[in-house]
Amino acid sequence: MTDHVCSAGCNHHSHIGESEKGEFAAGKEKVFSYIGKGSLKAAANSRDIRSLIQNNFEESKHYYIPAHADTVHWGFFSYKQKPLLTVKSGDFATIETLTHHSGDDYERMIKGDPGAESVFHWTKEQKNVDRRGAGPADSPIGNGGGLGAHICTGPVYIEGAEPGDVLEVRILDVAQRPSFNPEFAGKAFGSNAAANWGFQYNDYLSGVPREVVTIYELDAFEQRNWAEAVYNFKWTPQTDPFGVVHPTIDYPGVVVDHNTVQKNFDVLKGIRVPVRPHFGTIGVAPKEDEYVSSIPPNYNGGNIDNWRIGKGATMFFPVSVDGALFSVGDPHASQGDSELCGTAIECSLTGQFQFILHKAKDLPQTKLEKLQSPLLETKDEWVVHGFSYPNYLADLGANAQAEVFQKSSVDLAMRDAYRKTREFLMTTKGLNEDEAISLMSIGVDFGITQVVDGNWGIHAIIKKAMFPA
Amino acid sequence: MTDHVCSAGCNHHSHIGESEKGEFAAGKEKVFSYIGKGSLKAAANSRDIRSLIQNNFEESKHYYIPAHADTVHWGFFSYKQKPLLTVKSGDFATIETLTHHSGDDYERMIKGDPGAESVFHWTKEQKNVDRRGAGPADSPIGNGGGLGAHICTGPVYIEGAEPGDVLEVRILDVAQRPSFNPEFAGKAFGSNAAANWGFQYNDYLSGVPREVVTIYELDAFEQRNWAEAVYNFKWTPQTDPFGVVHPTIDYPGVVVDHNTVQKNFDVLKGIRVPVRPHFGTIGVAPKEDEYVSSIPPNYNGGNIDNWRIGKGATMFFPVSVDGALFSVGDPHASQGDSELCGTAIECSLTGQFQFILHKAKDLPQTKLEKLQSPLLETKDEWVVHGFSYPNYLADLGANAQAEVFQKSSVDLAMRDAYRKTREFLMTTKGLNEDEAISLMSIGVDFGITQVVDGNWGIHAIIKKAMFPA
Numbered sequence: 001m002t003d004h005v006c007s008a009g010c011n012h013h014s015h016i017g018e019s020e021k022g023e024f025a026a027g028k029e030k031v032f033s034y035i036g037k038g039s040l041k042a043a044a045n046s047r048d049i050r051s052l053i054q055n056n057f058e059e060s061k062h063y064y065i066p067a068h069a070d071t072v073h074w075g076f077f078s079y080k081q082k083p084l085l086t087v088k089s090g091d092f093a094t095i096e097t098l099t100h101h102s103g104d105d106y107e108r109m110i111k112g113d114p115g116a117e118s119v120f121h122w123t124k125e126q127k128n129v130d131r132r133g134a135g136p137a138d139s140p141i142g143n144g145g146g147l148g149a150h151i152c153t154g155p156v157y158i159e160g161a162e163p164g165d166v167l168e169v170r171i172l173d174v175a176q177r178p179s180f181n182p183e184f185a186g187k188a189f190g191s192n193a194a195a196n197w198g199f200q201y202n203d204y205l206s207g208v209p210r211e212v213v214t215i216y217e218l219d220a221f222e223q224r225n226w227a228e229a230v231y232n233f234k235w236t237p238q239t240d241p242f243g244v245v246h247p248t249i250d251y252p253g254v255v256v257d258h259n260t261v262q263k264n265f266d267v268l269k270g271i272r273v274p275v276r277p278h279f280g281t282i283g284v285a286p287k288e289d290e291y292v293s294s295i296p297p298n299y300n301g302g303n304i305d306n307w308r309i310g311k312g313a314t315m316f317f318p319v320s321v322d323g324a325l326f327s328v329g330d331p332h333a334s335q336g337d338s339e340l341c342g343t344a345i346e347c348s349l350t351g352q353f354q355f356i357l358h359k360a361k362d363l364p365q366t367k368l369e370k371l372q373s374p375l376l377e378t379k380d381e382w383v384v385h386g387f388s389y390p391n392y393l394a395d396l397g398a399n400a401q402a403e404v405f406q407k408s409s410v411d412l413a414m415r416d417a418y419r420k421t422r423e424f425l426m427t428t429k430g431l432n433e434d435e436a437i438s439l440m441s442i443g444v445d446f447g448i449t450q451v452v453d454g455n456w457g458i459h460a461i462i463k464k465a466m467f468p469a
Numbered sequence: 470m471t472d473h474v475c476s477a478g479c480n481h482h483s484h485i486g487e488s489e490k491g492e493f494a495a496g497k498e499k500v501f502s503y504i505g506k507g508s509l510k511a512a513a514n515s516r517d518i519r520s521l522i523q524n525n526f527e528e529s530k531h532y533y534i535p536a537h538a539d540t541v542h543w544g545f546f547s548y549k550q551k552p553l554l555t556v557k558s559g560d561f562a563t564i565e566t567l568t569h570h571s572g573d574d575y576e577r578m579i580k581g582d583p584g585a586e587s588v589f590h591w592t593k594e595q596k597n598v599d600r601r602g603a604g605p606a607d608s609p610i611g612n613g614g615g616l617g618a619h620i621c622t623g624p625v626y627i628e629g630a631e632p633g634d635v636l637e638v639r640i641l642d643v644a645q646r647p648s649f650n651p652e653f654a655g656k657a658f659g660s661n662a663a664a665n666w667g668f669q670y671n672d673y674l675s676g677v678p679r680e681v682v683t684i685y686e687l688d689a690f691e692q693r694n695w696a697e698a699v700y701n702f703k704w705t706p707q708t709d710p711f712g713v714v715h716p717t718i719d720y721p722g723v724v725v726d727h728n729t730v731q732k733n734f735d736v737l738k739g740i741r742v743p744v745r746p747h748f749g750t751i752g753v754a755p756k757e758d759e760y761v762s763s764i765p766p767n768y769n770g771g772n773i774d775n776w777r778i779g780k781g782a783t784m785f786f787p788v789s790v791d792g793a794l795f796s797v798g799d800p801h802a803s804q805g806d807s808e809l810c811g812t813a814i815e816c817s818l819t820g821q822f823q824f825i826l827h828k829a830k831d832l833p834q835t836k837l838e839k840l841q842s843p844l845l846e847t848k849d850e851w852v853v854h855g856f857s858y859p860n861y862l863a864d865l866g867a868n869a870q871a872e873v874f875q876k877s878s879v880d881l882a883m884r885d886a887y888r889k890t891r892e893f894l895m896t897t898k899g900l901n902e903d904e905a906i907s908l909m910s911i912g913v914d915f916g917i918t919q920v921v922d923g924n925w926g927i928h929a930i931i932k933k934a935m936f937p938a
Contacts, residue, residue: 341910441810
């Protein structure tokens with residue numbers, strides 16, 4: 001197990017062949033230069049991407065996983081999903097992730113991008129990524145039924161990981177994915193959809209529900225730290241290449257036909273949204289079902305939608321299947337606590353990660369003892385995640401994946417967050433119950449993570465400065 | 470109307486007689502030197518405090534209101550409460566506030582303090598502040614029935630304020646109240662009670678409810694910015710001077726007999742709680758009932774329990790009765806978002822305030838148009854407050870003051886916070902509904918204000934930096 005953290009000037013890449021070395025020097029420019037590599041493009045076209053990953057980096061401790069039809073699973077976690085590669089504890093990976101909302105603006109977010117074109121490719125004859133969601137393959141609205149929405153890159157198999165272990169994932173860096181369309185050089189784009197699963201959907205002033213998509217623009221190289229709106233449009237029924245009509249946003253990856261919508265460019269003029277790049281969905285495979293929707297977060301992580309899961313953050317996940325099967329996706333340029341309308345600024349990102357495996361036998365008397373849910377650590381804080389149901393798959397029985405959306409509750413999530421925070425303080429900090437309860441009342445901040453993902457979330461922020469020793 | 474803000478070196482006190490001038494120069498030391506003034510002590514003893522206020526400052530624009538049995542109302546707001554004084558828009562006041570938990574440690578928080586001794590004085594023969602709460606005068610547990618807990622200093626009548634206006638209250642400075650007991654010179658103290666109204670009360674690991682009081686120590690002159698625990702004890706039945714036994718914390722201001730409790734000094738060793746001095750209860754009188762419990766916050770402010778209501782914050786309150794009738798109390802040294810166990814570090818404070826009256830006719834097309842709830846502004850943020858019930862007194866009917874405690878809900882508070890934030894963005898920033906909803910999903914943070922005050926609270930934090938123009 002290594003505690004090394006990748007940083008500028010770091011030379012831990014020495015296992016990489018000389019010809020590749022320069023590609024992985026720290027710095028986002030280098031990350032992106034790799035995206036543009038001819039060999040990668042060729043592989044994307046030839047669909048040999050899996051062999052490329054393995055061949056190029058067989059002896060390396062720092063892997064590179066491009067986003068591609070063959071490297072993603074869409075809308076679900078599954079313990080049966082074939083791993084892309086196996087890493088050892090201590091290894092690094094740079095992983096590209098794509099937003100499932102790229103199709104809201106094909107020109108800005110897909111066109112010319114080999115990864116996005118590969119993943120979103122869908123014609124009458126060919127749908128590169130057929131299953132989207134954990135629903136039935138023969139769903140009338142499409143394979144997977146849209147029970148799950150997020151494009152996840154992975155899974156990564158962690159050598160030696162077994163149920164009962166904890167997987168630590170360090171997010172060393174995050175970079176925006178530039179538009180590959182020369183017309184938008186140097187810019188990145190994201191989409192915010194006020195969607196049917198949003199908190200506002202049945203609570204409009206008019207009383208009439210609608211879905212509205214707003215496209216946001218960012219500086220791809222982060223020379224400015226805000227996003228601004230470009231235009232918005234009201235969702236209209238969209239017909240997918242297989243002829244299915246989608247009256248609402250009910251199935252992911254349907255590319256919007258801009259001839260059917262009315263674009264309004266007079267939107268949020270002069271308003272700057274602070275950029276907080278992070279991964280909405282990040283976690284390991286749950287053991288309960290073969291296909292689990294990517295939408296509700298759970299004990300294994302998944303769609304936590306906490307904007308603090310960005311550069312510098314470390315996540316800890318309880319492992320419940322062999323190899324852990326780590327995946328990441330649902331990249332966001334920015335989100336507020338609550339993700340009120342159903343989405344963030346959904347914007348493709350690339351991350352640099354390091355994996356550390358903590359074996360079950362080593363957990364007692366460490367901060368990870370009794371870990372039963374995704375835990376976030378930043379430089380200054382611990383963040384505990386409570387959900388309406390701590391393990392909704394087990395708590396709600398056979399029909400859990402549908403029922404959880406009918407039983408969403410902030411009140412229940414607050415109850416879970418209280419209990420988990422108490423346990424964290426008692427286990428990790430050695431407090432008794434009365435000490436833990438007093439401290440969480442006077443020094444811990446509880447916030448709304450999200451109210452849109454079925455299994456709603458409350459997080460508790462525990463400042464490390466409270467424990468100077 | 471003046472926009473002048475009190476600051477160091479400011480000479481706006483020129484209306485004060487020469488002999489008094491030095492007392493009000495900015496700086497907390499001066500505030501406290503005033504507390505110790507012989508004349509004030511004498512007045513406290515003679516119960517002539519009201520005349521002292523009026524006589525000393527008749528021509529002044531900066532008033533001083535000491536905490537005293539005659540300057541506080543305990544556990545309720547009331548439009549019939551006689552104002553202490555009348556101020557004009559633009560005037561200033563330094564106001565002492567006392568925590569209602571001072572009796573948890575008489576030696577540290579009451580002994581030798583003329584204000585606290587006056588307010589807490591309760592013998593078989595004499596109870597200086599008889600009514601505590603909005604309940605019946607003949608309640609078996611004491612006048613007011615403990616339906617309301619907070620010692621509020623006030624009310625202050627704002628000249629010309631009428632229903633429909635908005636009162637702006639600027640919190641210019643906040644200082645801790647030092648212990649007057651020479652044994653604890655230079656220190657301030659607060660109490661945190663894990664109480665029967667806390668979120669944990671019926672959810673202990675043992676399943677058996679208990680109440681636990683923890684006493685915290687602070688540096689009175691803020692040379693260090695954290696609090697640390699001194700000791701804790703489990704609440705035991707306390708008999709008040711009238712012979713009523715209080716098996717739980719059911720009536721405020723019962724001085725704990727330390728001979729009946731087991732003090733445990735081995736508590737939260739080495740843990741430093743960041744100090745966030747603020748006023749838990751601040752607002753104007755509601756029009757609905759003659760006596761309204763101080764516990765549930767409402768449209769008129771009151772027990773909002775947001776730790777951001779400290780130095781540098783400005784509050785805006787909708788006025789619903791003539792003169793507005795501003796009161797402030799429930800001072801806290803620190804609190805986390807949620808105030809989970811029922812209280813903060815309850816610690817006496819003194820604040821410097823300025824009052825600005827905004828007349829109804831001047832509100833259209835300003836940020837205060839349509840204001841229906843307490844609004845907080847800081848240097849960097851707007852904070853909108855949602856509650857389970859936006860006006861529980863009107864929403865829940867005749868029995869509202871009891872029912873609100875049975876109907877507490879974070880889910881409802883989130884609904885209200887969404888609607889109010891939408892209205893704020895549409896009214897104040899001129900956005901349409903779609904713009905407001907997108908922005909609040911990607912750039913507004915919703916947090917748990919409190920889950921312990923009957924009318925539970927969610928706040929929405931809107932960063933001013935989003936609106937550079």
